[in-house]
Amino acid sequence: MVRRRPLLCQQNDPGSIRQKPREACLPVGRDRGVTNGSFYLSCARVNCMTDFKVxxxxPDAILPAKDNPTDAGIDIFTNESYTLAPAERHLFTTGIAVEFSDGHVALLWDRSGLGSKGIHRLAGVIDSGYRGEWKVALVNxxxxxxxxxxGDKIIQCVLQKFEPVEITEVEALAESARAATGFGSSGR
Structure with a gap:
């Protein structure tokens, strides 16, 4: 049997470098710790922390943030200024790279304020193994x-667990009540 060390997180005292088991950590909103020169945010639920190492x-990059500890979305900021013309798309830089746990995916979602103005994201999946700069494709x-x-918030990131998938080729698919209907076949 393998014994594992308890998971640790930074204490709330920013001057302290001591660590304590995660079970003892208080729920936090913008918990910022420093590890090897990188920042991380921890989720707000005790006993369920997933590190989001940034x-x-x-120098002009902004650390992602959560306004409220119970928010699902982590705000991601751009470090460049650009005016999107109507129907134009642009790949915005963020100046950050991120590491998070295997078995999770970062889903990028429109911010409601931008979406209501017609500004939307074009791609929205970042895998846990990606270590390059996060860039965000937006369209007007x-x-x-x-x-x-x-410095503007341009997207929100939601970390989500997922089940591993094994891809298998088959001769035929199992029958279902829906079959191949779609594209409005069940109503408007």
Whole structure:
């Protein structure tokens, strides 16, 4: 039997380098700890912490943040200014690289404020093994130019657990009540 050390997290005292078991950690919103020069955010639930380790790649990058400890989304900021013309898409830089646990995926979702103005993301899946700079593809679906400034929140990231998938080729699929219907076949 393999014995594992208890998972540790930084104490709430920013001047302390001592660690304590995660079970003893208080729920936090913007818990920031430093490990090997990288920052991390910890989820707010006690006994259920998933590290979100962030490496700052450029001096103008902003550490991702959560406004409320119970929010699912982690706000991601851009470090560049750019005006999106109507129907234009642009790949925004963030100046950060991120590490999180295997068995999780980072899903990028529109921020409601930008979405209501016609600004939407074009891609939204980041796998746990990716270690490059996070970039965010946005498109302007409105009929007006939209200015995004360095330091703006441009996307929200939700970490989600997923089940491993084994891909298997088969001759035929099992029958189902729905079969191959889709594209509005069940109503409008």
């Amino acid at each position: 490496q700052i790649l450029t 679906l409105s009929d007006q130019p939209y200015e995004i400034k360095a």
